[in-house]
Amino acid sequence: MxxxxxxxxxxxxxxxxxxxxxxxxxxxxxxxxxxxxxxxxxxxxxxxxxxxxxxxxxxxxxxxxxxxxxxxxxxxxxxxxxxxxxxxxxxxxxxxxxxxxxxGPPPAAIRAMGSKAAAKALMAQAGVPLVPGYHGEDNDPARLADEAGRIGYPVLIKASAGGGGKGMRRVDRAEDFAAALASCQREAQASFGDAHVLVERYVLKPRHIEIQVFADTQGHCIHLGERDCSVQRRHQKVLEESPAPGLTAARRAEMGAAAVAAAQAVGYVGAGTVEFIAEELDDGDLRFYFMEMNTRLQVEHPVTEAVTGLDLVEWQLRVAAGEPLPARQADIVQRGHAIEARICAENPEAGFLPATGRLVVARWPEHVEFRRDEHLPRLDGGFGEGDEITPWYDSMIAKLIVWGEDRAQALARLDAALAATRLVGPANNVAFLRRVVASRSFVQADLDTALIEREHAALFDAPGLAPEWAAAAVVADACAAEATTVDADPWSRRDGWRLRGGARRRFELEIGGERVVATVQRRHDGEAVLELGEQRWPLLARALGDGRHEVRLGDQRRLLAVHRDGERRAVFAPDGQLLVTLHDPIAHAGDHAGETGRLSAPMPGKIVAIAVEAGQAVRRGQALAVLEAMKMEHTITAPRDGVVEALLVRAGDTVAEGSELLRLSGDE
CATH class of the missing domain: 3.40.50.20 (Rossmann fold)
Structure with missing residues (x-):
């Protein structure tokens, strides 16, 4: 060693x-x-x-x-x-x-599998089925457009040297091909130093199933089962699980054998992942196509560790040190079901736009780290409370991995773990993940890479925590912060106590983008009433520490947690969470109305393309500029019809969040 x-x-x-x-x-x-x-x-x-x-x-x-x-x-x-x-x-x-x-593997193996086009040619020679497409070296835009027409739309453009969804676009119409190709090539060049792409038929309801393989320097190669990674956004994985639901033993053995053959064909050594696109047949079975081989350990490897009880990183170190594989194929047994959720700094409601900033609060469920535990979730994370999420790298904050005796138990444990997770700072996807886990398609294992789009109404338009509970939590937290707990002298209290009569307290809140006024009427005996619009509820609250409060509204009771980030209040409940802004009218007394209609950078990044010129007429939704941030491209579009009055940045400029990029005629 x-x-x-x-x-x-x-x-x-x-x-x-x-x-x-x-x-x-x-x-x-x-x-x-x-x-x-x-x-x-x-x-x-x-x-x-x-x-x-x-x-x-x-x-x-x-x-x-x-x-x-x-x-x-x-x-x-x-x-x-x-x-x-x-x-x-x-x-x-x-x-x-x-x-x-x-x-890791030898350079020759990386070279053989590093180019998607070359790898597919190698797999074709080995008899592994491939998705129909063009995998040639000629990357002339006209040639690629012709090949896309021959294949038939929709097609998928993919960076040949890529991964993680970078340099990948689905194209449904011939007239959109040129722009999508240019974007893919720019992103591929920026991420991998190679702009080469391939074009394939887009499988309309694909499942993404991958096989974990391992090989040593003595010539042994085995597979450790499969992972289903179908739940994706922007071609990047959101949830991964093992074993893949609905995969028959015969198909699992066939895919495993194909993956081992692929690894052996290139003299592979170490941990690798052979990825397949699978589509369901009329009889419920799956037909699979080779997609690519990732010549490294995958982000989602913990689910394989959870169902096999193995430490794949330890295997990597032992194999690299020249030791033989610690087990043979017959020794590999999968037990139970494991699911991994990727917790990312991003805003699902804004097209999963990556977010940056300081992680003000990070409260995790009781968990283990790096080691398997059958009852507690496992947390793999590189960030903690107070750390800064920067625009330079991937947006993933941590991974939560759960294990259950079966899929239903694993689902329940994952929901409980996500419910106990409290993050404040940059926007994050924890609440969104809970909705995905509870969605009809995921619960019923009706899986494919379009699940998020198919369940859009349930995932993006679902009602969250009721506004009255969010308001009650913020009010309870504010009153608890003002109460004097050290000095019993009632004249020193700041919570509205009166010797006679009562006190009335007004809170200006913004909940779900709507400004509301919450009023609390307190009597000298401690009883209170919360008013929100025309509604009224008796209110009783008790602080429990660490931002947690026991809150009663009328005859209902809930345990709520409130964490502060400036004027923002993140409210967490077992059935959801909500972001509330508590406005301080004194602090904002001198503020003026902000400028409207300006086109600004949604996050820090680099301008990689300007698609318009000064004086050009544009229509609503038209692409104006392309911003690269967190290794992904984000297109800035026109919010309305107008004329470009001024370009304030150039391609290649690095811009801060909120920087003005250009102006349309009529902007104030």
């Missing part, structure tokens, strides 16, 4: 590798960018080396600095994690040339 390894990555995977290495008695070296100087993965390792700038190209993608750090610290091996350099054949070769063990 190694004495010391360098972890060439960040976030939760770096924390996970560090924890496993420590258990094996292996020391670890972290690397970090300027933006990650105080990050959790830096504290998790024994040593740390600075790489430089915040952008990945200035830090985590500069593999020469990784090699220098390994040499300077005496590391014998390099673990690439996932993302960044994990599938970079040049980096793997450079590690070998420097006398370092790359904890």
């Amino acid at each position: 190694f004495r010391k390894i360098l972890i060439a990555n960040r976030g939760e995977i770096a924390c996970r590798v560090a924890a496993t290495a420590r258990r094996l008695g292996v020391r670890t070296v972290a690397v970090y960018s300027d933006a990650d100087a105080g990050a959790r993965h830096v504290m998790a390792c024994d040593e740390a080396v600075a790489l430089g700038g915040a952008a990945p190209r200035d830090s985590y993608l500069r593999w020469q600095r990784m090699l220098d750090a390994a040499r300077a610290t005496g590391a014998e091996a390099v673990h690439p994690g996932y993302g960044f350099l994990s599938e970079n054949e040049d980096f793997a070769q450079a590690c070998a040339d420097a006398g370092l063990v790359f904890i």
